Amino acid sequence: MATYLDVLLFSLLGGVISLIGGVLLIRKRSTAEKLAKYATPFAAGALLSAVFLDLLHEGVEMTEPYNVMLAALVGIVLFFFAERFLHWFHHHHVNEKSETDPSSSLVIVGDTMHNILDGVAIAASFLVSVPTGIVTTLAVAAHEIPQEIGDFGLLLKKGLSRKKVLLVNIMSALATTAAALLTFALGSADKLPIGVLLGLSAGFLLYIAMSDIIPDIHESTPKKKLLDWQPLMLLFGVIAVAFTINIAHKYIDPEHGHEEGVKTEQHADETEEAHADE
Numbered sequence: 001m002a003t004y005l006d007v008l009l010f011s012l013l014g015g016v017i018s019l020i021g022g023v024l025l026i027r028k029r030s031t032a033e034k035l036a037k038y039a040t041p042f043a044a045g046a047l048l049s050a051v052f053l054d055l056l057h058e059g060v061e062m063t064e065p066y067n068v069m070l071a072a073l074v075g076i077v078l079f080f081f082a083e084r085f086l087h088w089f090h091h092h093h094v095n096e097k098s099e100t101d102p103s104s105s106l107v108i109v110g111d112t113m114h115n116i117l118d119g120v121a122i123a124a125s126f127l128v129s130v131p132t133g134i135v136t137t138l139a140v141a142a143h144e145i146p147q148e149i150g151d152f153g154l155l156l157k158k159g160l161s162r163k164k165v166l167l168v169n170i171m172s173a174l175a176t177t178a179a180a181l182l183t184f185a186l187g188s189a190d191k192l193p194i195g196v197l198l199g200l201s202a203g204f205l206l207y208i209a210m211s212d213i214i215p216d217i218h219e220s221t222p223k224k225k226l227l228d229w230q231p232l233m234l235l236f237g238v239i240a241v242a243f244t245i246n247i248a249h250k251y252i253d254p255e256h257g258h259e260e261g262v263k264t265e266q267h268a269d270e271t272e273e274a275h276a277d278e
Helices: 004-027 029-062 065-086 104-128 130-157 162-188 194-220 229-252 254-277
Strands: none
Touching: 004 029, 004 104, 004 130, 004 162, 029 065, 029 104, 029 130, 029 194, 029 229, 065 194, 104 130, 104 162, 104 194, 130 162, 130 194, 130 229, 162 194, 194 229
């Protein structure tokens, strides 16, 4: 069973990891750009594994599959409109020559809202189990690294000092922890439909992977090559997080894994009984 300390530590850790790329950008741009190139496809794979192998799986275990899938669909549509009208999730794609750069305040507000939603996803996962929370935190942190690099660069271009950019992003990152603690507090009092919330979180993360990160990979991959290192990094992200999910549930929370095994056995027994009745 997860505690407030688990949520506090891992949400803070996720925020710190996400800022690494931005800090590197301030110190050395070339290093940050190299990190973003590798982190971006890895993050896509990490998000896909976290969504399909953990969040949706756990959500279906907790409530009706239809409700979970509907929540995931709502999450995708919701964040589509958020991107469409407010540029919350694609402002890091804006290049230096664009005439439609959002204002620095919009970048900050958008990043903060994004971090709040990350916090909700992390807390919803910890409400299920510690391993699910850890896996979600790692996946969220992975996709935040390239985004924060884009945020830092855009704010620096807008004329903010390095010190102010760093301070603003630290404060924005703390929104993840605040949202996570609040969500965990509400959920621990049985006031939240956790299965549905996991579906919403899955839709949010899936949208980012499929509409944001993967198109970037296609655009930056040489057209004459079927595969290069970026698709391989995506595959590595899928495998790495899938392996992490398996290890986390097996060793960090063995009781959770045992419960799933019991549910599987019960389901098998019920199926056999149904066939016997027929």
